[in-house]
Amino acid sequence: MQRIPILQMGECLLVTIQVDLQDQTALALQDDLSAKIEATGAHGVLIDISALEIVDSFIGRMLAGISGIARVLDATTVVVGMQPAVAITLVELGLSLEGVRTALNVERGMQMLRDAAQEDGLDHAA
Amino acid sequence: MTQDNTAIDEILTANHDEVLQDWLAELTASSRSSGASQGAASRSEALELLGGLREGLRADGSAARFEDAPAWERTRGVLEALSRTRAARGSSASETSQFVLALKRSLFARLQQRLSKEPERLVGALWSISELLDRMAQFTVTSFQRSREEVITRQQEELLELSTPVVKLWDGVLAVPMIGTLDSSRTQLVMESLLQRIVDTGSELAIIDITGVPTVDTLVAQHLLKTVTAIRLMGADCIISGVRPQIAQTIVHLGIDLAGITTKASLADALALALKRAGYVVTRTKL
């Protein structure tokens, strides 16, 4: 079964989605990330979807789910690199992805995570 | 190969150069008499077509299946390329189909020579080649029309793009001055090109200026709302500027909820806000 690798960079977890995800894989990612956040005490999760050409309601639900779970585990999630065609389709689909923070690219995303960590009063090097 | 195809193929093989010569001569003659603006068709195109024709005949292609049989794939390719260049040149559809039909005379003459002693075979072969060339001519015209449509569509798109350019106002700040009525396809195009520029330049703020938009109705407002939502989904933000008092009234009157979208009366105000958000302070050094 395909599994998306999760990289750790300091206090942040980095996920890059580059394949056409099977539903199972998306669910496994959600589980894996939750476990890893807990295990590492990470305060930031960055999900790079710049290679994803299709985001349907299932993937959208997964992203919102990860965001929610992470928040409960005291971590901020940022989704980066959404393609224009994907954004247009999501709007038409009616998916608001509420609660999911987004940034244009990895660089901006990491900056957002650093800012969020600082706001919490936790001075961790990201 | 069928009998008819064999007969035609034999001619194309044995008398290849003469057939070509006659064909090109026929084309030059007819283009002169019809006053066509183009000169004689290119020799290489004719050669290509003869090659495709032979290939198709040998693969036992039939006229009836010209549009989709794999045997005629090469020939279709040649005809499509032919139509495309002529469409781009501004030739007419009939000039383009004439290219194919001019081959008939040359082939008919040779078939008659070769099969003069076999009238039945001759009729069969003549009918066969006539049907085939007619189908090819029809195909050429259809391709031609399609190419023309593509040219027109492309020109329309270019016009649309020209009328709504996306400009960079500052590092990380893009602006789109919308001019004229905002219809569905127009807004769609603007949205797509704006979003792409945002990604390309990594700009976090886009200003959509609607000073040049005469009226805003529910539909237009919806389009704008969708654009802003898409921009935010990607991780950037949007300010709508150029909101005149009348438009503000219409928006309130229609009960449109510009949920959390920042609006400014002028592009200048929007730029000032954008700079402020980005952490810039503008000071004047000369008085």
Add this chain to the structure above:
Amino acid sequence: MTMPLEGAMGLSTEQDIVMSRQTVRKLTQQINFSLVDQTKMITAASELSRNTVVYGGGGEMRWQVVSNGAKTGLRLAFEDKGPGIPDLALALTDGWTSGKGLGVGLSGSKRLVNEFDIRTAVGEGTCVTITRWK
């Protein structure tokens, strides 16, 4: 590889949902849909394929390249012999969900295409047909 202009594929596993996306991608690319139109059609297909697999108990997706004079388009039909949808009007409302979904699959897909047709009856199954023109 060129796709045939008409065809069908079975939808019974999750992997089939992925396959349906890939199939629709190949088709929309073949008839030269713009990138945004491709994305919309593939996303709609993904939603409807999933409905067929997860709620319809499996079924099939049929495709057909269509033409209405000057325009070319793609028609997809998603059919299952599952439980059917009891309250169609409700199902087509945004936010409605019968399971753990976000409830946008059916109604959302409608907005992604030009033509949307649904036939369903309790105990008989469901057939959703969508068309997108270039």
